[in-house]
Amino acid sequence: MREQTLKGKTIILGVTGSIAAYKSPQIITELKKRKADVIVVMTEKAKQFITPFTLQNLSANKVITDLFDVSYTPAVEHISLAEAADLLLIAPATANIIGKLASGIADDMLSCISMATLAPKLICPAMNTNMFKNPIVQENIAKLKKNGYKFVEPAFGRLASGVEGKGRLADIDIIINGVIKILRKKT
Numbered sequence: 001m002r003e004q005t006l007k008g009k010t011i012i013l014g015v016t017g018s019i020a021a022y023k024s025p026q027i028i029t030e031l032k033k034r035k036a037d038v039i040v041v042m043t044e045k046a047k048q049f050i051t052p053f054t055l056q057n058l059s060a061n062k063v064i065t066d067l068f069d070v071s072y073t074p075a076v077e078h079i080s081l082a083e084a085a086d087l088l089l090i091a092p093a094t095a096n097i098i099g100k101l102a103s104g105i106a107d108d109m110l111s112c113i114s115m116a117t118l119a120p121k122l123i124c125p126a127m128n129t130n131m132f133k134n135p136i137v138q139e140n141i142a143k144l145k146k147n148g149y150k151f152v153e154p155a156f157g158r159l160a161s162g163v164e165g166k167g168r169l170a171d172i173d174i175i176i177n178g179v180i181k182i183l184r185k186k187t
């Protein structure tokens with residue numbers, strides 16, 4: 001079956017500090033296969049789980065992390081990235097980034113871009129099952145949904161901690177289908 005093309009689409013992929021960050025190379029590969037331009041924005045904590053070097057090579061674009069990196073051009077990188085995006089995909093999304101977005105906190109590159117972009121946003125949570133069930137996390141998700149953020153539900157299964165439950169990053173093909181569905185509607 002021919003794959004849906006994402007040619008001409010710029011996708012900002014936010015990667016946060018979840019153990020599931022090791023799956024982000026697969027997400028980049030699937031998006032690139034469909035000819036999307038993928039710009040990776042990593043949090044500082046995400047760098048503990050996967051290297052910018054790997055993601056830069058797979059995406060063929062500079063990986064963005066530091067809000068105050070003087071080498072960026074133009075000077076207000078987070079605004080230009082926010083404007084360039086056809087979609088902001090955050091996968092995996094930690095409880096922390098979900099909390100920051102729901103509270104209007106913009107204290108790093110990814111949260112600033114999220115706040116500044118008018119592009120659709122697709123959030124793919126991945127976390128320990130108790131974290132995911134935490135009423136505050138659930139309230140944050142509900143608040144973001146109310147404000148137009150789209151979510152790909154995490155999956156049930158064996159988590160990194162060894163326990164079974166809901167919290168695993170959704171399957172990559174479900175995430176990619178979510179991206180395609182949003183971008184198809186947008187054009």
Ligand SMILES: Cc1cc2nc3c(=O)[nH]c(=O)nc-3n(C[C@H](O)[C@H](O)[C@H](O)COP(=O)(O)O)c2cc1C
Pocket residue numbers: 015016017018019020043044045046093094095096097126127128131
């Ligand atoms: C081994 C390990 C695995 C973690 N996995 C997750 C996770 O899957 N989901 C999550 O929400 N937080 C996870 N955390 C906690 C986050 O890394 C932490 O909340 C961090 O502040 C998130 O920062 P960020 O959202 O800026 O990337 C993990 C921490 C460690 C040490």
